[in-house]
Amino acid sequence: MKNKKKLLLLFLSVLVFLPALTVAGPFDYTPMEKIPGFETADTSNFYNYIGIVYQFGLWAVGISAMLMISIGGYMYMTSAGNTTSMGKARGIITDALAGLILAMLSYLILYEINPDLVKLTGGATGGSATGTVSTAPISTGTLAIGCNNYTAAFASASGGDKNLQCLLIGIANAESSCNPTITSPANACGLMQFLPATAGISCAELNANPIKSIQLAADYIKKNQTTIPSSSGFNVGKKYSLSENTVSYGSFLYDTGNDDLIASYSAGSGKLATTPGMKGPFEISSDCPNPITPAWQCHIKPDGFSETQKYVMRVQSFQKACLLKP
Numbered sequence: 001m002k003n004k005k006k007l008l009l010l011f012l013s014v015l016v017f018l019p020a021l022t023v024a025g026p027f028d029y030t031p032m033e034k035i036p037g038f039e040t041a042d043t044s045n046f047y048n049y050i051g052i053v054y055q056f057g058l059w060a061v062g063i064s065a066m067l068m069i070s071i072g073g074y075m076y077m078t079s080a081g082n083t084t085s086m087g088k089a090r091g092i093i094t095d096a097l098a099g100l101i102l103a104m105l106s107y108l109i110l111y112e113i114n115p116d117l118v119k120l121t122g123g124a125t126g127g128s129a130t131g132t133v134s135t136a137p138i139s140t141g142t143l144a145i146g147c148n149n150y151t152a153a154f155a156s157a158s159g160g161d162k163n164l165q166c167l168l169i170g171i172a173n174a175e176s177s178c179n180p181t182i183t184s185p186a187n188a189c190g191l192m193q194f195l196p197a198t199a200g201i202s203c204a205e206l207n208a209n210p211i212k213s214i215q216l217a218a219d220y221i222k223k224n225q226t227t228i229p230s231s232s233g234f235n236v237g238k239k240y241s242l243s244e245n246t247v248s249y250g251s252f253l254y255d256t257g258n259d260d261l262i263a264s265y266s267a268g269s270g271k272l273a274t275t276p277g278m279k280g281p282f283e284i285s286s287d288c289p290n291p292i293t294p295a296w297q298c299h300i301k302p303d304g305f306s307e308t309q310k311y312v313m314r315v316q317s318f319q320k321a322c323l324l325k326p
Helices: 002-024 046-077 083-113 115-119 145-158 162-176 203-208 210-227 258-267 303-323
Strands: none
Touching: 046 083, 145 162, 145 210, 162 210, 162 258, 162 303, 203 210, 210 258, 258 303
16 A cells, blocks of 8 residues: 555656746757667757657556566466465555556656646746747757868858858757768658658769758748748748847747748648648648747647657757857
């Protein structure tokens, strides 16, 4: 009985102190230890790391519960009618089932409150029902040294627009760390990680021509800037500022619209959904309708856009580092 009370107290403590994680969320985080089974996962910020710890915890509880149930079952079958042994076996099985139920109950409660609380992504603090987001500043990323090889190409593709130049550099850092020969599991290729179908050229050509990849990315962003539905009232800005009151998602370093352009690079620029049953990234959100907010920005039931929200903030961290360079 005492163990059950301790488990309940631990569960309630987690719920009470969960909001404190929002303080650490925006900052870069370097874990001291890798989590078994998640060695290749992105742990660049505290949200991701805690999310992985949570997933590992569920996995560990499930495995431990099954092991204890097996042990209890074996003890019960070999008790030979000994009531004391049978009681111990039943106690082990009962405790294992209680722990398993408690773990699943915590998951269901958090998921019902907000799916992002289970995922613990940056989107959990990325907004409110009105579509605005946390005042926490975006972190400053560390630019890959390899990007220095393409400084002239980024400048040329941006046409002298410093914000676009740094946006391209931010995307290149997030996509490939400025490695022009990378091909992703999804078959995105080259420095700017284009799908061959989107780029209109082969993966081999994208990998062999990083300068062309940069120009294609610049053209793609400019195209998206004109195709993001203006009728929905989304403000697609061009310039950056330090006014700290013009951005709608992720960082106060840029005018509203910079975040939309980054999201469009990852999720597309239209209203049509790529996944059945989901809204398109720039369809008006029904959960965050006031002011008018694109679906990808809304933190309430973000579904497939949680990764887009994290991607935007990651790109902005590199963009910020670029903009702050002398």
